[in-house]
Amino acid sequence: MKAEFWLNKWESGEIAFHQESINESLQEHWPSVRAPAGGAVFVPLCGKSLDMRWLAEQGHPVVGLEVSALACDAFFDELEARPVIEEAGAFRCYSAGCYRILQGDFFTATATDLGEIAAFYDRAALVAMPPDLQPKYMRQLTSLLPPGSVGLINSLEYPPEVMEGPPFSIGETQLRELLGPRCRLSRLAAREINTEGTSLEQKGLVGLAETAYRVQIGD
Ligand SMILES: C[S@@+](CC[C@H](N)C(=O)[O-])C[C@H]1O[C@@H](n2cnc3c(N)ncnc32)[C@H](O)[C@@H]1O
Incomplete structure (x- = not known):
């Protein structure tokens, strides 16, 4: 993209990705990120x-x-x-x-x-990148962050053949590969999301999982 x-x-106001309330996963999982006060x-x-x-x-x-x-x-x-x-x-x-x-x-x-x-928060950023840009995105993100910094990544998982992103599906194995061996990744949660009545349902997606990961940038 x-x-x-x-x-x-x-420009055209097509911003279905924007949430009118605070992201639930952020509120639930931010304490587990243990970002410096x-x-x-x-x-x-x-x-x-x-x-x-x-x-x-x-x-x-x-x-x-x-x-x-x-x-x-x-x-x-x-x-x-x-x-x-x-x-x-x-x-x-x-x-x-x-x-x-x-x-x-x-x-x-x-x-x-x-x-x-000291920390970062990625919601609808990595998953906004098409697969060919994801490695470049992650290299850039990790190069901007100091060693030891921590963050929360909210990702989405669905069978990729069902829908052409964005948002793109990114599973744990893929995320681990993108981050490389020097970063630490912990999966905090996964919950099913009902797409009924959303723009994703119109694109053919009937269900997906929202996942949350804690990341620590390597030294
Ligand atoms: C899917 S939206 C997510 C926005 C926000 N994270 C949220 O949760 O509502 C992706 C955002 O990335 C911005 N974006 C895309 N490519 C970008 C780039 N290369 N540099 C800076 N922003 C970019 C878009 O304008 C858009 O606002």
Whole structure:
């Protein structure tokens, strides 16, 4: 999926991936991630996710990264905050309170762009990547995170032949391969999701599992 695909989705308001409430898996499993208290959390491909508000409420500064300026504007509008917007290298940086959102291409980011990060949260980011881009995504994500940092990945599993993503199905074995031997992966949970009445049902998917993993980046 090229950035253009997602920019068009935001332009046309086709954002079925956006959740109007805080992700349940985040609330349930974040304590098991054991992120350092007060440590900054990186949210790659953040959209205008309300999950960032929840992370901030837990005391974490939040650093989001999103290619769509519409999504960044909407996040701060809905928060009723007026961000300071500055050009910062390849990115436009929106800051307000404990939030900093970098608007630009994830694949061009460096650890310096992000600043100090202690943890990460990936929901609908890895699974938004087609299989040929997943290794590049994971290499980039792990290169942006300091050794020893921890995070939560929410993934989806379904028979891949049933539907053409996004979202794409990623199982535990595949995730382990993508992360490589130096990262530690623990599967925290899997729960069945009913797709009835959703855009996924329209694409032919009748059921899927939402999975949650704790990841620790290797030294
Ligand atoms: C499926 S949505 C998930 C958004 C968010 N994580 C959520 O839970 O609502 C994927 C997001 O990634 C953004 N995106 C896709 N490719 C990107 C890239 N190369 N750099 C930065 N953002 C990107 C899209 O604009 C979109 O908002």
